[in-house]
Amino acid sequence: MEFRRLGRSGLKISEITYGNWITHGSQVEEDAAQACVRGALDAGITTFDTADVYAAGRAEEVLGRALAGQRRESLEIFTKVFWPASGTGPNDRGLGRKHILESIDASLRRLGTDYVDLYQAHRFDHGTPLEETMEAFADVVRSGKALYIGVSEWTAEQIRQAHELARDLRISLISSQPEYSMLWRVIESQVVPTCEELGVSQIVWSPIAQGVLTGKYRPGQAPPAGSRATDEAGGAGAIRRWLEDDDLLGRIQQLRALADQAGLTMAQLAVAWVLQNSNVAAAIIGASRPEQVAENVQAAGVTLEPELMKAIDETLGDKVERDPAITATRSPVFD
Template identity: 40%
Template sequence: MQYRNLGSTGLKVSTLSFGAWVTFHNQVDLKDAKQLLARAKEGGINFFDNAEVYASGRAEEIMGQAIKELGWKRSDVVIATKLFWGGPGPNDKGLSRKHIIEGTKACLKRLEMDYVDVLFCHRPDASTPIEETVRAMNFVIDNGWAFYWGTSEWSAQQITEAWEVARKLGLIGPIVEQPEYNLLARDKVEVEYLPLYSSYGIGLTTWSPLASGVLTGKYSKNSVPAESRFSLENYKNLANRLVVDDVITKVDNLKPIAEKLKVPLSQLAIAWCASNPNVSTVITGATKESQLVENLKALEVIPKLTPSILGEIEAVVQTKPKQADVYR
């Protein structure tokens, strides 16, 4: 495993990481979670991602119980979770000081931990002043409940505002953003966030490198495997957006490139994400140990992504975003 700094911090995170979204509780029980987490750690993964909204808190409970039963040394792993959707009540959601503090305590209770390493604001909250959120996240850090804080799916403008408020108040700004990033979703990472990397030292923990499984090549225009996440009722809308003719055609045309490199398409897609120097870690998921093992092998593919191969990939997907014009 290779390790990278999380943005400009001194925190080292594995290039590939493991997340609980969709799988824990919905597809994976405690026994399977223990096997997956143990195999991930054996493969060098040290960054594990969760959120209060995943399976309505059950994903955190399963991860916490699994780690406890595995007997891991807490300092050996980097645990991240996210706050925004904590429950049905009017103050159980959002980024108010009340929900950030109460939500953090609830997350820690479910995880059975004294602290998380990174705490994310899962979405921006237009109904809460950014200063209130920045102050509350710093309160969490000052109390030792989290070491770093970050954002997920915020705009560059919102991250900039948070940083300017933090600097004005002499506080800590968000050091990491968690956006979707894959061959089909590139604008934020490759264009919108560009100024943030140098201005604020923002790192990225990217999610959905396989576009919810589409980039594995297992979907066809008229078929959704019974055990896939797109077969789950809550993900049917996502399936309708991604399992379409144009996307499936691009995926099919990527397969010869993967075959030329003698690797599965899934490894090619994950390696492509990890090859971006602004990405600190690529969050992967798995329901089976065999999937996890295959994902880990993507590390061996990164050196194979020469400029020529990257050019071939771009010629197929044609998703490279247009760079903003610069006037001097």
């Protein structure tokens, strides 16, 4: 396993990070989830990412049980706050002081730990003054319940404003967690340059585009039995956008020859691709089987030649999404 520094902080994380969105507590049974976490640990992964909203808190609980007995100081545990994890009240969501301070305590209970290494704002809250949000995060850090602060799916300008407030409050905002893959590059023109300037790293999710970049979904064919695309409780909705374009699926099949050329599986190629971006500290992988973890970690430390990167761009062509304005649409405006 290779390790990268997160932002300009002193925290190093495994460049392959294990995440449990739409798996633990929902898509896979607990014994399978436990096996995947053991596989991640055996592969040298030390960094684990979750969120309070995943499976309404169950994902945090499963991860906490799976990591029980491990040396806490040897792990980096990340979680997030914004969406309702439980309850339907007006203060059960967003980034107001009440929700943040109550949510960190609930997350720590579910995870079975005294602190998280990184506490992330899961979306931007248009209904709460940013000053209030950052002051609440500062109190979380000063209480010892989190070491660092991050954000997820924030625009470049939102990150800049939060970073300035964090600096004034003498806390460290060191990470951004956006979607990023060969197919989804909306962060490249604005978020990445801003973060490079500020000393903020990307921890990217969906580097394999929900499994589409593995090549197992073929144009004109039904999704394989047992795949994510067939599991309405485990992410079929998230992957559907990619499966409706046979031209795209055909181009992805053409990547197989490029992966073979690099001596990689298609999944490894996809993970290695995001890690070529120097502003990316880690790629988050998920798994429903330990074998998937063992495959994906082989992307750590891989260098892709410029000619190969160019060939990938030429193959995917105009199927790549690059519009930076999309990020702003991912944070809801609550009534």
